[in-house]
Amino acid sequence: MSKRIDVNNLNVYYSKFLAVEDVSLAVEPNSVTALIGPSGCGKSTFLRTLNRMHEVIPGARVEGEVLMDGENLYASNIDPVAVRRHVGMVFQRPNPFPTMTIAENVLAGVKLNSGRISKGDAEDLVEESLKGANLWNEVKDRLDKPGSSLSGGQQQRLCIARAIAIRPDVLLMDEPCSALDPISTLAIEDLMQELKNDYTIVIVTHNMQQAARVADRTAFFNIAGTGLPGKLIEMNDTATMFSTPSEKATEDYISGRFG
Template sequence: MAQRIDVKDLNIYYGDFKAVADVQMEIEPRSVTAFIGPSGCGKSTYLRTLNRMHEVIPGARVEGTVEMDGVDLYADSIDPVAVRRQVGMVFQRPNPFPTMSIAENVLAGVRLNNRRISKGDAQDLVEQSLRGANLWNEVKDRLARPGSGLSGGQQQRLCIARAIAVKPQVLLMDEPCSALDPISTLAIEDLISELKSDYTIVIVTHNMQQAARVSDRTAFFNLAGTGQPGRLVEIDDTATIFSSPRERATEDYISGRFG
């Protein structure tokens, strides 16, 4: 299920402003890749290009290629909606649909994609997805209740269940723990470690300890100054990035000397 992503010569624009410049990156399947760097350096912008969500912003565009197992996701023949089915997204703040039950939230993406599904298959998919998000045992007796009634950490795991219900190949997570308490954060981190056996996972985080705990590879982004585009400074195995990075800027950021 998991797929490899190759990014080549990627430049990202908002109108005439170049937000991110010249990214070259390989994202390995069945692994967790963390993006770190100071605010405004383009981490989340770059993350959104991996499932073509960047282009929904008026005037936004990209140059370069994003290939998933050799297929350019930005080729003219590729449907952006199909890309977003294969590359799921979990956002910074939990966003269950407030008028839907827990079960309806899980099935929302499937139904949005006009997939016909029998009642029995729907029940099986709800259970399978909630188990995959380590949420089933906590909610199995209240599936008809609103998803918005869950705690923050449970809501985020519900959003992960909704994302994996459509059977994507890649999961993107944009600071998925920033709005959560430490116990809920630990639950999400444990879940990420479990999910990587089936998915390619990319996570943006400002938490250095979190990047060190959950990721196999870490990419450090930076920018030279206000108005300058963000750039990928280096990417390597997480242990290497945190112990002996190649670039002084990476070491300064990780050690807290700037950022």
């Protein structure tokens, strides 16, 4: 079930350092939202607050709210591990578990979360998840081979299959194509368009063309200088952001006159 996310007055700290300041935005269900902006402006930090992944860094904390269909993910009674079951994540570099087969990679998160799964259910879930990641036809005859034996683009789709196998509501992708060649990148972009039928997707990308191609809405983050917090400058539907942004900094960044 795709979910809506509402972020209200979010501040993200690493110990005393304020990394992201006062972000409020809404992410629509069944859509792709792209986060763009220069390096170091807090995009990936912000993305990780949406499933509490930033908390794996000691001293990290937030102020403000992240609501998923109205429920605050930071409420005192909410378990961060449960949050990550609902909000899956795909990282910049493909990271299949090297000692596991393709099939075991798909099931890794499911087994971690729920323990036992019958052989028949496991086989069905592997097929369904690999089909969901547009990888089934390429690997169905070698599911017992190591995940690391696949090409980079296939490994990234395997990581997407692993993320959707736990049946999340939201899928976060942190520069999912930055380590991939153009053909693999196109495959992932096409996949995002299909996946948004079932999931809410938020991606960080440095590729302006990619944001223009895949995102329904785009949010521009910026930073005033080294050591200062990243801020959300503006957010709108992607066509508007790329044709008539309301802030000069956004226009400068998108047109490449930035820095």
